[in-house]
Structure formats: structure tokens, C-alpha cells
Amino acid sequence: MLKLLSSPHCFITPLLNPSRGRLHSIARASSSFTQTSVRSPKMDSESYMFGPYKIDSKEVFYSTRLSYALVNLRPVVPGHVLVCPRRDAKRFVDLTADETSDIWLTAQKVGQQLESYHKASSLTFAIQDGPQAGQTVPHVHIHILPRKSGDFEKNDEIYDAIDEKEKELNQKLDLDKEKKDRTMEEMAEEAANYRKLFI
Numbered sequence: 509m510l511k512l513l514s515s516p517h518c519f520i521t522p523l524l525n526p527s528r529g530r531l532h533s534i535a536r537a538s539s540s541f542t543q544t545s546v547r548s549p550k551m552d553s554e555s556y557m558f559g560p561y562k563i564d565s566k567e568v569f570y571s572t573r574l575s576y577a578l579v580n581l582r583p584v585v586p587g588h589v590l591v592c593p594r595r596d597a598k599r600f601v602d603l604t605a606d607e608t609s610d611i612w613l614t615a616q617k618v619g620q621q622l623e624s625y626h627k628a629s630s631l632t633f634a635i636q637d638g639p640q641a642g643q644t645v646p647h648v649h650i651h652i653l654p655r656k657s658g659d660f661e662k663n664d665e666i667y668d669a670i671d672e673k674e675k676e677l678n679q680k681l682d683l684d685k686e687k688k689d690r691t692m693e694e695m696a697e698e699a700a701n702y703r704k705l706f707i
Contacts, residue, residue: 570706
């Protein structure tokens, strides 16, 4: 029999062990997910990878021990950002339990701040997990999009817009076609503004 205990500082995650077909649980202290929100010299000197691409630290506005948030090269709406695991994990299933928890806790915190900052009323969180799902960079990432009434005629058109931006990015990365990318200066300025939200 599985007994679940909880406290304000600990949560229990029930898991099915596929090799044994049995349910077991893992307890995690919430304090183990330390958050780094202030831009520090350490953050400036850290390197970030997004699949095979090196990310300039100026693009990163929030990080934890296991994940980081960065501005988007081709945002669909104002405030469209990405949250990624630090470790190179191509698919969602490749994340550890700690990474899965951390990336979603980071997405929750970042989303809350950006919704307020952009005076939005809702958020869209999206993962394209694998090439047939529209993933063009082989590195797990959560799209966070602050939403406002009327930003798309039909609410679900946002997913088509994400797919279109991913296709454009793929063409840029593969074919170096004419692009509509933002400049590093634009992205660095946006990231600097977002960093202030976490001080």
C-alpha cells in the first residue's frame, strides 16, 4: 500500500516503475530547487547551449541549477520566451524527474512575471516534442506566450503561429535564407528588462 505524505516543504511524486510494473514514490524537498534570479558575474560567465547552438548569456534572463529562460529570436507575441533544461535533452522523456520538476517550476515563475509585465490575461505553455510535433531544435524547450484578448482571431491559431516561426527558424538554420531575426541588441535589451522582474 502506498502512503503519501506531504508538507509545505516536501512533495511526493508517485511513479510507475515500467520494469517492475509497480507504483513507488519519490519524495523531493522543494528547497532543492534553488533559483538564481539576479544577474550575477557567475551568470555572465556561464555558457548556455540550445541543442547545437551556443546561447549568449545576454539572452538569458533567469536561471536555476537545472534550467534557464531566454528571450526568443522570433517571438510570436510580445513576451514569447523559452525555458530549457541546462543539460542537452532532446526529448521530454529524456528529462530526469528533477529536471522535469524544475523546468515546470521555472516556467510557472517566468510565466507569472511576464503575464503581469505585458498586462496579459492568460498564458500559453507549449512543448513541441520531436520533429513531427514541429520541434526544429533538438533540445527540450517550453514556449511561454503571454496572451491578450483578440491577439489571434481564433485562440488555437497560436499553435499554427508557433509552427510557422519554428519552420522559419529551421530554414534560417539549414538554408541561411533571408531572415526576420531580431538583433542581439534587441534581445539583450528585452532580457535585461525581464531580469529586473526577478530581483
